Amino acid sequence: MNWLPNIFRRRALYNDLAEEMRLHLEERTEQLMREGMSRKEAEQAARRAFGNRTVMEERSREVWQWPTLESIWADVRYAVRQLKNSPGFSITVIMSLTLGLGANTTIFTFVNALLLRPPAVAATARLVEVMERNPKSSGIEAYMPFSYPGYVNLRDHNHTLSGFAAFDGDPRTVSWSHDGQGQMVYGQLVSSNFFSVLGVEPSFGRFFQANEDQSGPGAPTAVISHSFWQRQLGSDRSVIGHALVFNGASYTVVGVAPPSFTGILIGSRPDFWTTLAMTPTLIHDPDRMGSDTSYWLFSIGRLKQGVSKNDAQADLSVLTRSIHSSDPHEAIMDASAFPVQLVPSPFRGYVAAFTGLLMAAVGLVLLIACANAANLVLARAIARRRELAVRSALGASRFRIIRQALTESLMLAMMGGAGGLLLAYWSIPALLSLKPATIPVSIEAPLDWRVFSFAFVASILTGLVFGLGAALRSTRRDLLPALKDERQLAGPRRSRLRGSIVIAQITVCLVLLISAGLCVQSLFNARSIDPGFSTHDIAIAHLDPGSLGYTEAQDRQFYLQLLERVRALPGVNAASLSDYLPLGTSRTVHGIHIEGFSPPPELDGIHVQVAYVAPDFFNTMGITVLNGREFSSQDIQSGAGKVVVNQAMATHFWPGRNPIGQHFKDGKESVEIVGVVKTGKYRSLGEDPLDFMYLPLGAQSQEFLVVRTGAGEEAALGEIRGVIQSLDPNVVPMEMESISQYMALPLFAAHTTGVLLAIFGSVALLLATIGLSGVVSYSVSQRTNEIGVRMALGADRLDVVKLILKQGMLLTGIGILCGLVLSFAATRVLSGLLYGIKPGDPATFAAISLFLAAVALVSCYLPARRAASIDPMKSLRTE
Amino acid sequence: MTNSAPRDLFPGALEMMILESLRRQPAHGYALVQHIQQRSNNLLQVEEGSLYPALQRLLKARLVKAEWGVSATNRRVRTYQITAAGLRHLEEQISSFEQMFEGIALVLNPGKSTAN
Numbered sequence: 002m003n004w005l006p007n008i009f010r011r012r013a014l015y016n017d018l019a020e021e022m023r024l025h026l027e028e029r030t031e032q033l034m035r036e037g038m039s040r041k042e043a044e045q046a047a048r049r050a051f052g053n054r055t056v057m058e059e060r061s062r063e064v065w066q067w068p069t070l071e072s073i074w075a076d077v078r079y080a081v082r083q084l085k086n087s088p089g090f091s092i093t094v095i096m097s098l099t100l101g102l103g104a105n106t107t108i109f110t111f112v113n114a115l116l117l118r119p120p121a122v123a124a125t126a127r128l129v130e131v132m133e134r135n136p137k138s139s140g141i142e143a144y145m146p147f148s149y150p151g152y153v154n155l156r157d158h159n160h161t162l163s164g165f166a167a168f169d170g171d172p173r174t175v176s177w178s179h180d181g182q183g184q185m186v187y188g189q190l191v192s193s194n195f196f197s198v199l200g201v202e203p204s205f206g207r208f209f210q211a212n213e214d215q216s217g218p219g220a221p222t223a224v225i226s227h228s229f230w231q232r233q234l235g236s237d238r239s240v241i242g243h244a245l246v247f248n249g250a251s252y253t254v255v256g257v258a259p260p261s262f263t264g265i266l267i268g269s270r271p272d273f274w275t276t277l278a279m280t281p282t283l284i285h286d287p288d289r290m291g292s293d294t295s296y297w298l299f300s301i302g303r304l305k306q307g308v309s310k311n312d313a314q315a316d317l318s319v320l321t322r323s324i325h326s327s328d329p330h331e332a333i334m335d336a337s338a339f340p341v342q343l344v345p346s347p348f349r350g351y352v353a354a355f356t357g358l359l360m361a362a363v364g365l366v367l368l369i370a371c372a373n374a375a376n377l378v379l380a381r382a383i384a385r386r387r388e389l390a391v392r393s394a395l396g397a398s399r400f401r402i403i404r405q406a407l408t409e410s411l412m413l414a415m416m417g418g419a420g421g422l423l424l425a426y427w428s429i430p431a432l433l434s435l436k437p438a439t440i441p442v443s444i445e446a447p448l449d450w451r452v453f454s455f456a457f458v459a460s461i462l463t464g465l466v467f468g469l470g471a472a473l474r475s476t477r478r479d480l481l482p483a484l485k486d487e488r489q490l491a492g493p494r495r496s497r498l499r500g501s502i503v504i505a506q507i508t509v510c511l512v513l514l515i516s517a518g519l520c521v522q523s524l525f526n527a528r529s530i531d532p533g534f535s536t537h538d539i540a541i542a543h544l545d546p547g548s549l550g551y552t553e554a555q556d557r558q559f560y561l562q563l564l565e566r567v568r569a570l571p572g573v574n575a576a577s578l579s580d581y582l583p584l585g586t587s588r589t590v591h592g593i594h595i596e597g598f599s600p601p602p603e604l605d606g607i608h609v610q611v612a613y614v615a616p617d618f619f620n621t622m623g624i625t626v627l628n629g630r631e632f633s634s635q636d637i638q639s640g641a642g643k644v645v646v647n648q649a650m651a652t653h654f655w656p657g658r659n660p661i662g663q664h665f666k667d668g669k670e671s672v673e674i675v676g677v678v679k680t681g682k683y684r685s686l687g688e689d690p691l692d693f694m695y696l697p698l699g700a701q702s703q704e705f706l707v708v709r710t711g712a713g714e715e716a717a718l719g720e721i722r723g724v725i726q727s728l729d730p731n732v733v734p735m736e737m738e739s740i741s742q743y744m745a746l747p748l749f750a751a752h753t754t755g756v757l758l759a760i761f762g763s764v765a766l767l768l769a770t771i772g773l774s775g776v777v778s779y780s781v782s783q784r785t786n787e788i789g790v791r792m793a794l795g796a797d798r799l800d801v802v803k804l805i806l807k808q809g810m811l812l813t814g815i816g817i818l819c820g821l822v823l824s825f826a827a828t829r830v831l832s833g834l835l836y837g838i839k840p841g842d843p844a845t846f847a848a849i850s851l852f853l854a855a856v857a858l859v860s861c862y863l864p865a866r867r868a869a870s871i872d873p874m875k876s877l878r879t880e
Numbered sequence: 881m882t883n884s885a886p887r888d889l890f891p892g893a894l895e896m897m898i899l900e901s902l903r904r905q906p907a908h909g910y911a912l913v914q915h916i917q918q919r920s921n922n923l924l925q926v927e928e929g930s931l932y933p934a935l936q937r938l939l940k941a942r943l944v945k946a947e948w949g950v951s952a953t954n955r956r957v958r959t960y961q962i963t964a965a966g967l968r969h970l971e972e973q974i975s976s977f978e979q980m981f982e983g984i985a986l987v988l989n990p991g992k993s994t995a996n
Contacts, residue, residue, distance in 0.1 A: 014936075017946075017948075017958065018932065018936070020958075021908075021909055021932070021958045022909075022929070022932060024910075024955070024956065024957065024958075025909050025910045025913075025928065028910045028955065029910065029928070050927070050928050051927065051928045051929040052927035052928065052929035052930060053929070054929060056929075057927075057929035057930060057932050057933060058932075060930075060932075060933040061932045061933045061935075061936040062936075063933075064933060064936040064937050064939075064940050065936065065940060
């Protein structure tokens with residue numbers, strides 16, 4: 002490559018050249034003068050013989066130039082001038098593209114955040130995520146985290162991993178006591194080799210030492226996250242060696258994690274890490290570590306040198322099977338190894354399907370934006386016919402003109418892309434706020450280099466798509482008519498191209514609008530689904546005083562006092578406790594035995610989901626008691642087996658009989674039905690009626706406090722917080738929310754799709770309307786003469802309006818027909834997301850089509866009215 | 881056809897003639913023009929200026945090198961000299977040109993080819 006020195010040498014080269022040519026002419030002139038010419042004659046003759054000096058110099062210079070780059074730069078400067086000269090056109094195109102590219106960039110940012118971004122750990126390629134797998138199951142159900150004994154077995158006996166680490170998959174809400182107060186923070190339990198297997202180095206201090214997780218709760222240690230250290234500890238480097246009190250226990254800070262490391266799973270951003278040895282203290286579950294039926298540990302291994310992922314999987318599968326085979330009741334499990342990613346492999350399919358749907362929707366929006374841009378560029382190419390014809394006549398090649406046109410399109414697209422990035426920058430926080438604040442998950446969606454590359458490539462492709470067609474089209478013509486006359490050239494072929502672009506826009510727009518319509522209706526349907534409990538005027542607090550080391554008696558005392566004081570608050574109508582809320586994420590199932598019904602052979606009873614509730618729970622939650630009664634305090638104190646069943650369970654097992662007073666066996670214990678409540682929704686809003694039963698709630702450390710209030714949920718939440726503080730300032734509610742906030746979680750998917758598709762649908766509608774009215778306006782301006790003649794011959798205004806509307810509505814009609822056909826196919830994809838509405842819902846299809854037609858009619862009417870106001874005399878005079 | 885003196889015969893022809901002239905002796909632009917015109921008995925009417933783009937191409941490809949100096953007639957001139965690479969290039973060009981020329985001649989004069 003010798004272009005680099007050439008750049009610096011160029012000026013010298015050019016000077017040499019000019020000097021050399023001047024000397025040449027001088028020498029020739031002198032020669033001619035010697036042959037007897039006058040100086041003037043000689044100079045002229047010398048110049049004639051030399052040829053066009055400027056051209057020669059130009060051609061000589063070109064030899065040294067970086068040809069494409071410099072002439073592209075010339076193209077760019079020309080394009081900037083052109084675009085500056087027609088700001089209206091440029092702004093419209095850039096705005097269209099900004100909307101289209103912005104929507105794409107935004108959604109891509111989320112795809113990147115969820116699926117593409119690797120975790121911030123060293124040499125990810127050598128890491129594998131390991132899960133237990135039931136080979137007989139399929140999909141997400143087949144995969145499970147490890148129990149602690151299961152993990153230890155693999156850690157100690159595998160032959161393929163140089164290190165095998167585990168971490169608790171759930172972010173643990175922990176009360177951090179400081180300055181006499183409790184504050185909610187997130188902690189994660191990890192094996193002591195967690196950081197070393199991941200290859201993360203501490204910001205300062207140290208990470209856990211080997212076997213620190215087996216030493217038992219002697220001297221608890223913690224590593225804190227960099228952001229916790231900055232936010233909460235004021236970046237104080239002397240924190241190492243100091244103690245922090247989490248859930249009542251004192252932890253010595255040994256190190257601070259690097260700023261980039263926020264954990265290995267998407268969504269969880271622990272404030273501190275401690276070793277698995279602290280499990281009993283931190284999560285108040287003494288049996289957790291010994292249990293081989295609690296599956297809670299995610300695990301990550303680092304492959305030994307020369308070992309592949311498949312080797313490791315085979316090795317670990319054999320080990321996993323060997324522990325399970327000793328237990329005949331267990332389904333045979335093996336192990337699966339995946340690459341380490343922020344979203345674990347088994348769940349990626351679901352995330353990909355959801356984000357894929359959104360990508361498809363924004364892809365369609367971009368298509369419409371492209372069509373708009375193409376239409377505008379075509380219209381402008383026609384307006385610039387003369388300029389282009391002059392340039393071709395002066396010798397510009399077709400390729401040169403196409404390249405110039407493409408440069409303009411690409412510049413527009415790049416500006417649209419830059420606008421799109423800005424749009425994404427603003428809209429991402431707004432979209433993140435769609436996530437219910439109460440979900441203890443934080444998602445980072447940074448605009449990193451992948452997002453920038455995406456925006457860049459998408460802009461280039463967009464520019465090519467809308468520019469190339471128009472460029473080719475506008476250069477394919479005879480010069481002469483263009484140079485001679487402007488008006489007559491708007492032939493039918495060009496308007497046919499623009500017409501089909503508009504048809505395509507209407508088609509795509511209808512598909513988007515119908516999808517949006519279905520999702521929005523589905524959202525309303527989901528909102529109006531009766532979950533079986535009241536969805537307003539209820540405040541919820543999730544508490545766990547046990548994490549502070551409360552004994553059972555202390556727990557009981559705490560909750561009794563809490564209920565008493567909360568019930569005394571102004572505006573509070575009822576208050577109760579339970580270990581479960583319907584539509585929550587946890588689930589307890591009991592095996593029951595009922596006379597006359599035999600359980601499925603592989604199970605130890607008929608499985609029914611169960612919740613433990615305190616007296617007045619149904620009243621507080623607004624769950625209708627259809628028959629019998631609620632639990633009384635006696636039921637709870639006596640411990641005598643009473644049960645409340647839902648109606649689905651009652652009709653399932655005691656059809657046509659009064660279920661009150663019936664007995665059945667809950668496990669080994671006999672229970673008596675004292676009440677029947679209305680069937681609600683327990684796992685998801687879309688579920689079919691499920692059997693469900695309630696048992697009296699004894700003393701338990703983790704409970705939900707539910708409060709029905711007439712004084713407003715927010716006010717009640719504040720007062721409840723005050724009551725909890727007054728009882729024990731170190732008890733921090735894990736969640737405090739109103740019932741409507743609580744309901745945001747089950748509605749999340751429906752809500753997000755509904756809102757996003759509604760936004761994209763509106764953008765699509767706006768763009769398609771601009772496109773349609775642009776085409777109709779243009780055709781009005783082209784047909785001014787024709788309309789003038791018609792009016793002169795007796796057509797009245799109405800005829801003219803009809804004429805123009807007919808053209809616009811014909812395009813709309815064809816577009817809508819195509820759109821309906823496409824929608825039938827496209828909306829199938831949505832079926833999994835829709836509540837109470839079929840993908841091919843005829844009412845939605847009809848209503849949206851009519852709506853689109855009406856909007857199209859309005860957007861055609863404006864130009865039509867302008868056409869009708871044409872003065873025939875004036876328009877004919879200009880001829 | 882009214883214009884019987886095309887500016888350039890085919891791409892590269894001018895470069896070849898320049899290299900051939902320089903192989904005999906280094907020269908500056910004006911001298912090169914004179915030389916080519918004389919050698920071709922003025923059959924090739926080259927626009928004098930078109931020499932310079934060709935010279936720049938040769939310079940860039942490092943087939944010639946240039947130096948400012950003073951001529952025998954005491955003029956300030958930029959003298960071009962053929963390089964080793966230029967010599968190699970010239971030989972290749974000449975042989976391929978001769979082949980081409982022979983081929984064209986054979987096609988244009990089929991009679992002669994059989995006589996050979």
